[in-house]
Amino acid sequence: MEMTGAKILLECLLEQGVDTVFGYPGGTILNVYDELYHYQDKITHILTAHEQGAAHAADGYARSTGKVGVCFATSGPGACNLTTGIATAYMDSSPVVFISCNVPQALIGKDAFQEVDITGITMPITKCTYLIRDVNDLADSVREAFALARSGRPGPVMIDIVKDVTAAKGEFEYLPKEKHATSGRLAALMERARTSALKMPEPDQGDINKLVDMIAESQKPMLICGGGVVRGRAHEEFREFARRIDAPVAITLMGGGGISGTDPLATGMIGMHGSKASNMACDGCDLLIAVGCRFSDRVALKPDTFARNAKIVHIDIDRAEINKNVMTDHHIIGDAKQVLELLNRKVPKYEHPEWKKYVFSFPTETQYDDSHVMSPKQILSTVSRLCPEDTIVSTDVGQHQMWAIQHFHFDYPGQLLTSGGFGTMGFGLGAAIGAKMGNPDKCVIHITGDGSFRMNCNELSTEEFYKLPIITFVMNNRRLGMVRQWQELVYDKRFFQTTTERGPSFTKLAEANGLQGFRVQTVEELEEAIQAALEAAENGQGTVIDCDIFEGELVRPMVSGGKHITEFLVN
Amino acid sequence: MDNVKLRTLSVLVDNESGVLSQISRLFSRKGFNVESLAVGVTENPAVSRMTIEVLANDNHTNLICNQLNKMVPVHSVKLLEPSHSIRRELVLYKVRAKTSEDKNQIIQIANIFRGAIIDVSREILTISIIGEEKKTDAVQELLADFGIVEMVRTGMVALERGKYTIDEDTKVKGEFNYGKNVL
Numbered sequence: 230m231e232m233t234g235a236k237i238l239l240e241c242l243l244e245q246g247v248d249t250v251f252g253y254p255g256g257t258i259l260n261v262y263d264e265l266y267h268y269q270d271k272i273t274h275i276l277t278a279h280e281q282g283a284a285h286a287a288d289g290y291a292r293s294t295g296k297v298g299v300c301f302a303t304s305g306p307g308a309c310n311l312t313t314g315i316a317t318a319y320m321d322s323s324p325v326v327f328i329s330c331n332v333p334q335a336l337i338g339k340d341a342f343q344e345v346d347i348t349g350i351t352m353p354i355t356k357c358t359y360l361i362r363d364v365n366d367l368a369d370s371v372r373e374a375f376a377l378a379r380s381g382r383p384g385p386v387m388i389d390i391v392k393d394v395t396a397a398k399g400e401f402e403y404l405p406k407e408k409h410a411t412s413g414r415l416a417a418l419m420e421r422a423r424t425s426a427l428k429m430p431e432p433d434q435g436d437i438n439k440l441v442d443m444i445a446e447s448q449k450p451m452l453i454c455g456g457g458v459v460r461g462r463a464h465e466e467f468r469e470f471a472r473r474i475d476a477p478v479a480i481t482l483m484g485g486g487g488i489s490g491t492d493p494l495a496t497g498m499i500g501m502h503g504s505k506a507s508n509m510a511c512d513g514c515d516l517l518i519a520v521g522c523r524f525s526d527r528v529a530l531k532p533d534t535f536a537r538n539a540k541i542v543h544i545d546i547d548r549a550e551i552n553k554n555v556m557t558d559h560h561i562i563g564d565a566k567q568v569l570e571l572l573n574r575k576v577p578k579y580e581h582p583e584w585k586k587y588v589f590s591f592p593t594e595t596q597y598d599d600s601h602v603m604s605p606k607q608i609l610s611t612v613s614r615l616c617p618e619d620t621i622v623s624t625d626v627g628q629h630q631m632w633a634i635q636h637f638h639f640d641y642p643g644q645l646l647t648s649g650g651f652g653t654m655g656f657g658l659g660a661a662i663g664a665k666m667g668n669p670d671k672c673v674i675h676i677t678g679d680g681s682f683r684m685n686c687n688e689l690s691t692e693e694f695y696k697l698p699i700i701t702f703v704m705n706n707r708r709l710g711m712v713r714q715w716q717e718l719v720y721d722k723r724f725f726q727t728t729t730e731r732g733p734s735f736t737k738l739a740e741a742n743g744l745q746g747f748r749v750q751t752v753e754e755l756e757e758a759i760q761a762a763l764e765a766a767e768n769g770q771g772t773v774i775d776c777d778i779f780e781g782e783l784v785r786p787m788v789s790g791g792k793h794i795t796e797f798l799v800n
Numbered sequence: 801m802d803n804v805k806l807r808t809l810s811v812l813v814d815n816e817s818g819v820l821s822q823i824s825r826l827f828s829r830k831g832f833n834v835e836s837l838a839v840g841v842t843e844n845p846a847v848s849r850m851t852i853e854v855l856a857n858d859n860h861t862n863l864i865c866n867q868l869n870k871m872v873p874v875h876s877v878k879l880l881e882p883s884h885s886i887r888r889e890l891v892l893y894k895v896r897a898k899t900s901e902d903k904n905q906i907i908q909i910a911n912i913f914r915g916a917i918i919d920v921s922r923e924i925l926t927i928s929i930i931g932e933e934k935k936t937d938a939v940q941e942l943l944a945d946f947g948i949v950e951m952v953r954t955g956m957v958a959l960e961r962g963k964y965t966i967d968e969d970t971k972v973k974g975e976f977n978y979g980k981n982v983l
Contacts, residue, residue, distance in 0.1 A: 352822055353829050357872045360818070377872065421875055549866035552859055 230402065234364045235264035235395040238328070241371040243271060244406055247299050249290060249666050251275045251283040255303020256343060258330040260395035262301075275666060275695060277659070278687035280307050284314020285659025285685075287325045291318070292660070293621055293643045294667035295462060297378050298325040304332055305343030308389070309350065313653055315385050316354040320650025321483060322460055324383035326374050327351075333392045334362060348389050356384040362391055364399035369413040372404075376415055380427045382547040383460055430546065432563030432571055439559060440518070440542055441575045447516035449584045450476040451539070453499060453528075456483025456649065457521015457546060457565045459642040464488065466569035467520065473573060474518075475581045477588045479507035481522045482634060485645035490638025494585075497593045500528040500794070502631045502784050505591040508794045511536050513587065520544045521565045524554040525650065526790060532556075534793045544568050595635055595785050605632035605704060607752055608776050612674065612702060613637055615759045620672040621646065621664045625657040625681030628710035631784040633676045655684030658701065662688060665697040672766065675701040680709040680729060689742040689773070696769030700762045703735050703773065706780045714783050718798055739773035748775040803857045806835060808887060808958050810966055811868055812875040815841050815848040819873045823850065826871065832856060832864055836889075838955035847875060849966075851957045878966045880958050887958040890928060891936045892918070896947035897925045906946060913939050924949060932956075 232240070238261060242250070250272055254262045265274055277283040280302045287298030298318075302308050308329040318325045332341040348358040356377050359370045367390065374386040404412060410419050419427060444450060452474075458467050464487050471478050471494050478488050479499035488495055497504035499511055511517065517539040522528065524543075529535040532555045540558040543551055544565060551560045561568050597604040609632060613620075622637055623646035624630045630647055639645045646664055648656040661675040682703050692699050704710075713727040736746030745765050747758035755776060762772035786797045813819050820839055827834045836853040854864060861879060868877045880887075897903045903925060910917055910927045913935060919926035929939050933956075940948070960966075 348818065349821070352818075353825060358818075418872070427872075547870070549863065549870050551866070553863055556859070 230400070231398050232401050233260070233264065233395065234367050234390065234397050234399060235260040237364070237367050237399060237401045238371060238390070238395070239264055239268050239272065240401055240403065241368055242299065244372070244404065245297065245375045246406065247272065247297070249273050249275065250299045250301055251277060251286040251290070251663065252301025253277060253280045253283055253303065253307060254301070255307045257304040257332055257392045258301060258307075258395075260392065261330060273666075274301075275662070275691065277662070277691045279685070280310035281314050281655070282659040282662070282685055282688040282691065284311045284325075284327070285317065285653075285656050286663035286666070287327075288314060288318045288323050289623060289646050289660025289663030290667040291323050291325050291663075292321075292646050293664040295643060296667070297375055298323070298663065300325060300327050302327070302329045303343065304330055304347070305345045307343075308347035309345060312350060312354065314659075315351055315387065317648050317651040317653040317656055318385040319354045319356075321648065322383050322456060323385065324378040325385045326378050326388065327355075327385060328388045328390070330395060331360070331389050331391050337391060348387060351387040354385070355387045358387040358389070360389045360391070361394055364394045364397040367394060367399065368401055369415070372409045372413070373415045373418065376409060377427060381429065429564050429567065430548070430562045432561055432568045436559070436561045437568070437571050437575065440561060440572065443516060443540060443542065443559065444474050444576055444579070448581065449514045450474050450516040450518065450581065451510050451514035452476045452478045453517065453519040453522050454478055454480045454484035454487040455520055455522025456481065457544075458484055458487035459521075461521065461546070461565040462642050463520075463564075463566035463569055464642050466566055466573060468492065469573050470569045470576070473576045473578055475579050475585070476518070477506070477510050477585060479503065479510065481525075481528055482647060482649040484522065485634055485647070486639035486642045489640045491640070495593070496588060498634050501530060501788050501790065502635070502786065503788075503794070504593045504595070504635070505786060505797075505800075506588055506593040508786075508788070509591045510588040512538070512793075512795045514539045516540050516542065518542045518544065520569070521546070523550045526554070529555045530788055531791055531793050597782070597785075602750055602777050602779055603752060603755065605629070605778060605782060606636050608702065608704065608755060608778070609633060609636035609676075611752055611755050612676075612759065615756065615763070616674060616700075617672045619644065620674055621661075621668060623647070623657045623661040623664060623673070623675050625677040625684075626652045626654045627678045627681055628706075628714065628782070628784050629676055629678040629681075629704040632704070654681040657681065658685055658688045658692070658699070661699045661701075662691055662695075662697055665699055666695075672763070673697075673699050675699050677701060677703055678710060679703055679705045679707060679735075682735070683729070686738060689739065689744060689771070692771045693743040697771065698766035698769050699771045700759070700766065701771070701773045703775045704778050705735070705775050706778045706782060708780050710780075710782070711784070713780075714787075717781075717783070718787070719789065735773050735775040743770075745770060745772040746775070747772065748777070750777045804855055807854050807856055807861050808880040808882070808885065808956065809852045809854065809864065809868070810878045810880055810958060811850040811852060812842070812966055813848050813850060814873040814875070815846055816873065819848070820850075822871065822873065823852075823868070826867055827852075827854070827864075830864070830867060832860065836953075836955040838957050851955070853956050876966050878960075880960060884962070884964070885958050885960045887932050887956050888930055889932065889936060889956045890930050890954040891939075891951060893927045893929070893940070893943050893951045894949040895925050895927060895943050896923060896949055898923055902946055906943070909939065909942050915939065
């Protein structure tokens with residue numbers, strides 16, 4: 230059937246089962262929005278306050294639902310505002326398709342109004358970019374983009390469409406999603422795609438058998454649960470595997486939710502702010518099996534001595550991760566779920582009581598001094614006690630993020646939304662909006678610090694307008710706490726540019742946006758505020774709870790970058 | 801770094817705009833040093849072949865190949881073994897030749913190295929030489945005495961010797977299918 234490019238684009242979104250799009254309109258993408266007007270009953274468009282918020286929302290939607298997120302923006306500044314969001318999704322392997330429109334073909338390269346080479350800009354932070362100049366390429370490219378975003382190791386994809394294409398007429402035939410891989414360019418690509426970009430690599434039996442033997446020889450095995458377990462929704466297989474080999478399990482930041490935080494084998498996070506138990510186990514184990522993690526510099530702080538007494542086995546879908554940061558002794562390439570299933574079939578039940586006794590003689594959780602106003606632990610345990618068990622938690626970046634991982638127990642993949650690799654302050658509120666759109670029946674909370682919140686609090690208006698009752702907890706120490714912590718520990722307490730005793734009043738800001746605002750200083754006040762927030766959420770109203778905390782509070786323990794994993798700078 | 805040496809990679813890619821930039825940016829953003837990069841279309845107009853030379857150790861070479869293999873426009877990647885491949889580069893030298901004696905000597909040098917005089921003017925000779933760096937370096941050293949006005953290299957191109965091709969179902973490619981790497 231002949232139709233305009235704009236209509237083809239929306240039909241392609243429907244083929245993919247897309248019902249929610251986050252975005253912001255502008256001059257060049259007007260044709261698409263004009264067509265979207267006719268698709269309002271099929272595709273819900275969420276207009277954010279800023280494109281970055283839209284990008285994070287699409288990302289949060291993707292992370293929490295496991296579906297591909299979609300985000301629209303116009304050319305030039307609109308597209309550029311997406312970039313932080315794209316890089317955030319890329320570093321954490323989140324499947325999002327970003328669609329922007331560029332100036333008309335005749336103006337490309339003429340430095341036209343709001344023109345920018347967005348495919349060039351986003352090339353290093355996407356799995357693939359497309360610049361569509363011909364309406365007949367549009368459907369094929371969109372199908373390919375969605376397949377790429379969600380397959381193998383997921384990630385963001387950028388599609389830039391010149392404005393004429395959205396108005397030009399082309400042929401479009403509906404093709405069910407399952408048939409995309411056998412038609413057009415995608416078929417040719419599938420034919421030759423050998424790596425994780427498009428295909429699930431088939432795990433090698435020989436590799437599996439070798440690991441089974443290594444496990445049999447090991448007396449002190451340990452597991453790391455990385456983001457791959459979360460993205461691959463392999464939590465059940467992972468738990469069974471951990472049970473079988475009876476190994477302590479440390480999580481990376483991205484692995485939060487890959488194994489229940491209350492699991493008796495869980496030792497908490499590993500790395501720079503890892504628990505004593507995790508870091509000591511890593512140093513003492515004789516076999517370290519890392520599933521879906523990439524040994525980032527925040528985990529393997531000093532790659533040469535990381536797990537120095539152990540044989541390191543790396544299970545990952547992306548073979549480019551093997552031996553990238555840490556030299557490993559063995560690896561298995563494949564989807565975490567599939568590899569763990571195969572392993573579970575072959576690995577008998579082992580028991581390592583002595584080893585576990587040793588590991589769990591170290592604390593899995595940090596004890597904080599409760600004498601100050603409210604300790605982070607008091608706040609977080611109150612929040613997790615009063616909010617429903619399956620509450621989705623999004624965080625921003627900084628001290629509050631580390632505290633949230635340390636004291637919140639995440640039970641399922643997609644429950645924790647946090648910017649791990651890119652460390653994007655201002656990620657949380659957008660992500661929470663996306664998560665609430667994708668999970669309307671779940672309680673969604675946003676844990677942030679005053680610094681991060683100030684960055685993108687403009688999205689409170691989006692939250693209010695669409696009646697997305699998110700509860701924001703601001704851990705307010707009137708400081709850029711994490712940077713201040715480094716200044717205290719590494720820069721001889723020369724505190725500079727990290728004191729943010731300034732506006733706005735977060736309660737008034739909440740009220741100005743039509744939300745509830747509370748400022749709390751004691752646990753009792755916090756409890757009351759949470760009750761009020763949960764009640765208001767029933768009616769679709771969000772809440773901001775500004776929690777006063779001690780400015781000198783540190784994230785503990787801490788190992789400095791580049792140091793051995795047990796050389797704790799603070800305990 | 802251990803075992804750092806010059807590695808020659810042959811890469812088949814989509815012949816589309818933006819691909820060259822995508823590949824070259826991979827090298828810069830991953831911190832790999834490109835010594836030489838040559839690209840041109842193949843017998844199949846939809847496919848271009850790149851010959852990329854990098855200074856790297858064994859592990860980095862593996863990482864480069866894996867990163868290249870991950871890119872959507874890349875069809876195949878092969879590390880060419882020096883003993884089983886032919887490498888050639890074309891170099892053009894523009895040399896000062898004021899006297900006829902100079903001209904004669906330069907022509908003789910070109911002949912010895914099986915080069916060709918491809919342009920001549922009153923004071924300048926332009927010479928083309930095809931070969932590996934050993935040969936072109938030697939020529940360059942000899943020509944330097946006369947004064948090289950300017951010069952240009954095409955970058956190294958390479959192919960495997962004998963019947964093997966980049967698409968051959970060799971062990972390397974087979975191993976890629978299930979993720980093992982024996983590069």
